[in-house]
Amino acid sequence: MNPRLSALRISLLYLVLATVWMLASDHWLQMAIADPAQTLRWMTAKKYLFVAGSAMLLFVLLHRQFRHQQATISSLSDREKRLSRALNVVEDGIWDWDLRTHRVYYSPGYASLIGLPGDRLSDDFLLWENRLHPEDHDTALAAYQDHIDGLSEQLDCVYRIRHGDGSYRWVHARGRVERDVDGTALRMTGVSRDITRQRSNEDHLRQAAAVFEATQEGLLVTDSRGVIVHTNPSFSRITGYDARDVLGLQPSILKSGRQDAAFYRRMWETLQNEDVWSGEIWNRRKSGEVYPQWQHIRAVRNDQGELTHYVAVFSDLSSLKRSQHELDFLAHHDPLTALPNRLLLRERIEQALARAEREQGGGALLVIDLDHFKHINDSLGHSTGDLLIKAVAERLQGCLDERCSLARLGGDEFAVILESPQQQHASSLAQRLLETMNAPFMVNGQTIYMSVSLGVSLFPEDARNVDHLMQHADAALFQAKASGRSLYAFYTPELTARARSHVQVEAALRHALDNDELRIYFQPVHDLASGRMVGVESLVRWQHPQRGLVPPCDFIPVAEECGLITALDAWMLDQACRQMRSWLDAGIDLDYIAVNVSSRLFSRGGLEQRVALALEQAGLEPHHLELEITESAVMQNFDQALELLCQLRLLGVHLAIDDFGTGYSSLMRLKRMPVHKLKIDQGFVAGLPDESEDAAIACAVIGLGQSMGLQVVAEGVERPDQAAFLLTHACDFGQGYWYGAPQPADVLLPKLPRHRA
Structure with a gap:
């Protein structure tokens, strides 16, 4: 209702009624009273009566109007207080943007959302625009403009806005435009919500879901009753069961039977007491294959501490077990010949020495070196050299009986442990090994002649521990090579003395190089x-501080052997x-x-x-x-x-x-x-x-x-x-x-x- 129109109608009605009253009452008085003086008195009384009646009527109307107005004001005040209390409680930011003046009302919640005190809030649109993240600026403005232009039914966009502490917060804004009868946008009112934590949680959930789906470990989720409710792709890859094969069933379908009931009882007791269990368990694939897996089970509880789910994470240990066996083999065997390596040889020598001491027996260690093997590698290549090494290993193995154990020490060097108390057994074996190498080898269609040199150390005569036995065998091998190769030699104490001298000369020669003890002599x-x-011709000499001038024959061979x-x-x-x-x-x-x-x-x-x-x-x-x-x-x-x-x-x-x-x-x-x-x-x-x-x-x-x-x-x-x-x-x-x-x-x-x- 238009207040101005209503007031005009009342005024006109009053004018008409007052006019009718005055004319009608005057005419009635003239007809009813003949005395002019009395008529004049009544007409005067009528005027005062009319004024009193009008005043009474005006009072009634104004009273009613003021009461209605007071009730309306009181109602609006209550509503405003309730709205203010609601806005103060709500964490969302409410805004009202006047599109004609570009002035914006921001609620206290909006101030809290962007981390600004109320006195720093203005009604300028730029307060919001200037705080937008640079990467989201154009996108957010475009979303607002699309809604203003009528391209979208309502504003609904997500962007980042700078907080008072300098960080950026994710905001979800929703709003709607108010238009006039011509469709012109007048204002836009909306609400903005800080979704930073929600978005972070969603990111974590997406990451967890990605991990769940992509992890190489199998994942199995059951409800509190132990019924399978979810699996991941790795579960199917490891077990062979599709998700539809196991959903609604118990994990017991995976049991292999290798663990007894006591094992599972202990597992469930641990789960009930500690909410977690880890250990190795043997399960069965869909194909029937029994395999080992490492499994970790955790109980999941809600905020009230009630059990809701069990989550099991497991990995297939089959490859690891095989790798462990392979690594154990590689750690103790030569990869080229599959013979025991130096580490396993030492263990077997220790066992042989212990048996010899326990049973009053004996034996020998034979170290074998191929003569001039470097020439084979240099002339025919390392691949041919490897094939020759394998052929030599097979031929040497064919010469041995149950008393012997063959090993490859590395490069072109082998070793044989012989357990026999008779020294002649060692010499006969050494001679047999030399003779068996006389026949040529056929490698890659080429005929190769190869000889070996052997060093022999006896136990317990020459040594009673592994290190000394191997050192003595190496010294004997050096003697065999020095005597012309394709020979065998037994260890003697003189060989050890010579080897020690070699080491001492090498150390002293290194010292000589560092301390300017070398001299040049010139022969015309x-x-x-x-x-x-x-x-x-320039010739090197060594001026030793104690030994004097050392002749070249005493140190040049050592320098050649050690690389100096x-x-x-x-x-x-x-x-x-x-x-x-x-x-x-x-x-x-x-x-x-x-x-x-x-x-x-x-x-x-x-x-x-x-x-x-x-x-x-x-x-x-x-x-x-x-x-x-x-x-x-x-x-x-x-x-x-x-x-x-x-x-x-x-x-x-x-x-x-x-x-x-x-x-x-x-x-x-x-x-x-x-x-x-x-x-x-x-x-x-x-x-x-x-x-x-x-x-x-x-x-x-x-x-x-x-x-x-x-x-x-x-x-x-x-x-x-x-x-x-x-x-x-x-x-x-x-x-x-x-x-x-x-x-x-x-x-x-x-x-x-x-x-x-």
Whole structure:
């Protein structure tokens, strides 16, 4: 009802009634009263009566209106208080956005939602927009605009908004637009709810569900009565049962029968008392296969502590059990031959020693090493070498009886434990093993001849514990190899002393390298025709602080065996280049300085870079350096050696083949090598001129060198008749004690030739 219209109607009604009253009452009084004076009095009374009646009527109307208004105001006040209390209680944020003015009302709950005090809340729309997460800004505004444009029935969107503490909270906003009769959007009212915790819980639930479905462990959920209500895919993969096969059934369908009733009784007692049980259990797959699994069962209770479910997580231990067996086998056996390895051998030796002590018996440990096996690997490849190792293992195994146990120690080394009190049994077994290796092996269509060397240590005579027994067998093996290979040798105390000396020399030699105890001696090389000194050969010596000057034969073999020879060679190369540079700067007239290169350094790789670096650091021209390489080192891997020799030749250094005639090179290969000199081994020079064989070899080497355009150097010239013979047969150079013993640089200096002024 329109208040203005109602007031107008009442006023008009009152006007009409008042007019009718005045006209009608005046006419009635004139008709009823004849006396004019009396009529005038009544007309005056009528006026006052009309005013009183009007006042009474106005009072009644106003009273009713004020009472109604008061009741309405009171009702609105109550409703406003209730709404205010409701808004204060509700954690959701309520907002009312005036789309015409872009002013927004935010409830106290909204202030709490975004973490702002009430005095910082404004009615500006930007208060909300500026707090939107950058990644959600455009999406949220688009959702609001779509609803304003009528593209969506209501606003329903999720976004992140910055909280007062600086973090972002997830908010779920819902709202609806109010429009006028023309459809124009006037305002939008809605509610926003903080769903950060809910979203986090949902994320956790999704993750848990993903884990449940994707985990490799089987999962089984039952209700409180033990009825299966859920399984995951891994349950089906492990057990073979589909979910529809087991839902509604008891987990007892998986029992294998390997555990008795007492086992399950203890399991349920633990579950009831502790709400959790873990252990290994044997179950049966759908196929009937019995398998081990590790199972973890947990009771699930609600907030009131009432049991609701059981959750079982289990993993198949079949592969683990197999892996454990395989690892145990690999830990005690050689993977190539499947023979016992060093670890299992030690256990069996300990058992044999214990039996020998308990039964007053004895036995022997035989250590077997393949002779020159490295040549097989280098020439035919490691795959062929592995096949040969397997063939050797099979042949050795065929020679043994029940008293013996064969093991592979690694590489090309085997061992046999023989339990027999008779020493001759050990020697006969060793001889049998040597003989059985005489027959050739057929590997990859190739015929390979292989021999072995054996070291034998007896127990309890030689040792009463594993370590000593194996050390003594190794010492005996070393003696067998040193005696010519394809032999066997028994342990003697002298072998141990020699081995200890070897270790001591190795340690002292390492100390010598670190403490500058090595020295270089130089032996002159003379031109046989002119007698002029043309060069020197560098030789290493060891100046021991207690033992004095140690001869090379006492430490060079040790250095070669332990790998120190490479460091010695590198040190010699650097020192020789510096010494030659120093002599040249002092006016010494020498053509070259020679340095021996060991077979280990030659085959190691990177020699050309090492030589170039030594020359560069010393400032020495390459033609003043001569590298002496043994014939055997070149022939170990000829193609690789030829490539290295070419690289060294391009570098500009001179090359000499040392100990020529002691190796097994062919003339076809020799002519391809880019070398400058051949050095006749001193073993062939020692018999000159009387020994016809030495003379023939020396003449042949000299003739070969001349025909190939190579210079020839004879080593070990100690007498004038040797020098004369070599000169007569056109040998170019001589080196030996006849011309001078190896000497330190300061001693040799006065004898060195100098440039003429």
